[in-house]
Amino acid sequence: ETGVTQTPRHLVMGMTNKKSLKCEQHLGHNAMYWYKQSAKKPLELMFVYNFKEQTENNSVPSRFSPECPNSSHLFLHLHTLQPEDSALYLCASSQELAGVSEQFFGPGTRLTVL
């Protein structure tokens, strides 16, 4: 496997379900990100992890819970979601050098909340 992988690619869940999204990066990067992409809106940064420590949480509702067990893996745990949470969830990784970093994105998980 190369680059950034995400599983599952598609997920349909009810509002009372609990599910998790998984992201894995094979690039040796030190930072990982979760983004939400809704139709007709810019990408929204949700969480940032640097060296496994969470450094950004952009006022994300507590029904989204991230976990970063090591620098290669990132999870997004989902529970009691709302239909408006339906979106494409993208994971990315980067290696920050001299204050600048290029992000590498995974293919995304298309989430539908019924």
Place this chain on the structure above:
Amino acid sequence: KNEVEQSPQNLTAQEGEFITINCSYSVGISALHWLQQHPGGGIVSLFMLSSGKKKHGRLIATINIQEKHSSLHITASHPRDSAVYICAVTPTGNQFYFGTGTSLTVIP
């Protein structure tokens, strides 16, 4: 108001045409990125630049730091260039602000 504005939002071109997508931003930045997103959802980084101009194949990206403006040009456009092109800026290493994207369709 979004920190990054792109124009046009939608663009349809004939194969072979020269295409320009514009990006304006309102914050100080360390770098600007052009990203490409195909219908499947995956995003690919095309360019990261902080000054001047970069070229990769038929793609050219320019940036004017004083005017806070960047352009992405596609020469000899092809149907496989059809995608959403997203401009993003980084004020600092881990912060990213994204534009809403420009949806490009190239007709054979």
